[in-house]
Amino acid sequence: MSGRGKYRGSRPRNNYQNFPSVAKEGTASLAADSPVLAMFKNAALKLSERQDRHERLVKLSRDTTIESKRVIFLLHSAVTKEATGKAVIEAKERLQKLVEGPIKSIGLELENSPLHLHARAVTAGFQEFIEAKTFCSLMENKTIVTYPEIQKEFQYDVKEEDGENTRKVVTFLPHMDYMLGLADLTGELMRRAINSIASGNRQESYHACQVVRHLYSGSLGLYGIGKELSRKTTVMRTNVSKVEGAIYAMHVRGREAPSTLDTAAATWDAHDHHSDDEGFF
Amino acid sequence: MIENNATNLLFSAFQKKIEEEQEVREVIRNLCKEVDKFSREITAVLQVMHHSEEGISPACLKARRLLDKVNEGYAKLKEVVPATDYYKYQEHWRFMTQKYCYLISLIIWLEKGILASHETVAEVLGISTLEQTTGFHLDLDDYLVGLLCLCSELARLAVNSVTRDDYEKPLRISKFVMDLNSGFRLLNIKNDHLRKRYDALRYDVRKIEEVVYDLSIRGLLPKPDAENALEMPDAMTES
16 A cells, blocks of 8 residues: 555656646746745645555554454464463453554544544454454353443553643544454354364354354344445355354264264365455465 | 344444434435535536636626525534544535635636635635544645646636637636646645546646647737747747
8 A cells, every 4th residue: 555655656756857848947937935835835744744644554553453363363273172261361462462552552643633534544453453352252251342342442541741641542443343343253253163163162163153143144134334344244144154054064964973073074164165254274 | 152132232233323324424415415506506607707708707706605605505514514523424525625625716716816725715615724633624635626626627718718819818827827736746645536636737737838839839928028038939949
């Protein structure tokens, strides 16, 4: 994103060489004290300030995304119960660091600008964070963290420069980003369910399947949602059928074998469908 | 096992929010439609400048009266849009605001021959220029796009003034648009809609230059002063 901007920025200057001489004279004739010049200098300042802020936000958002993805990976890698417990504790710690780090910086960066101006810069980071956060909470105590709960975590007390007073800073989380994160969560749960089958943990896979179903049926009831979320709803649908297919396979074929041999049955479906999820395995 | 109830709550809370949002959207959309009507009327009124010199100042007066209504419209819009959500709903009035920026700067140019500043345009619309955490304002981008539209219209005006034997106006337009052009080159424009519009500016510039060139090569420029006399041989050697 940033590269594109830098490259484009310098083009008109070169192309300008081709302008007829009259144009060049016109430039020269712009007096140093003309109001037009002053106006444009001011505008240039404002525009680049906004662009710089945007770039910084994109970077913070990217940091959040990367770390969230790693947390999700960490949670996936835990197979046994003890390992899961450990992974959840570590994941929680790392998520907390995200909240205190990049997400807080986003809040500080946006403190003095209108709410939705830079929404596009940060949406990806938020979505990924929500995905990791809800996934973690599901594995910890089988609940999904709600939107108000997360928004509440995004409130900070920041020390003023004088070191005495504190002021409140809030990183605003758009509700839409939360829902988009939830939609992505179904992909993780699908993976979780299939992994659980593979490791012979039927209970876990049934649970994951049930959550995916709930999320999907909940999203079916929505209307008037944007393009992005509708698209993700279709992806959710494929996730649901993948999980259900895997569970079915386990159920039918698993009957004939001890639960340690469920591995063969579970992989039945996993390769069958092309996944349009990020796929970091 | 997770309660279906809990997930349902997640979704119903979201649905409620969406519905509220859509109500606001509906109101904004209707209001914008209403305010946008005047832009077409003003554009139509100002078209007179392309064929009649005398018609210009009455047209400006009429346009100004219409702008008062626009001002009222924006006042209403300001009330309807939630203070923190300017950029959430901006798409609804963005195009319209750009048109008004163009129209206002055109009127001011026709009246006084000067560039309307960001502040002036905002003042005519009755909104602020400051981008704050809350409130309704005139976005800098929209103002700049308005100026670029102005240049296109002036390019057309340059051609048409020659047709009615006004050889002085193209020169003034040329000076004005050149100033704007060099001003725009100070901006570091990103790859967005403003840049697309800006890329079109060079065609307007070229058109105006052609007009000035045609006039100068035929000696039609009004009493060429020292500066223009210098320009002419220069232009000829290039051709």
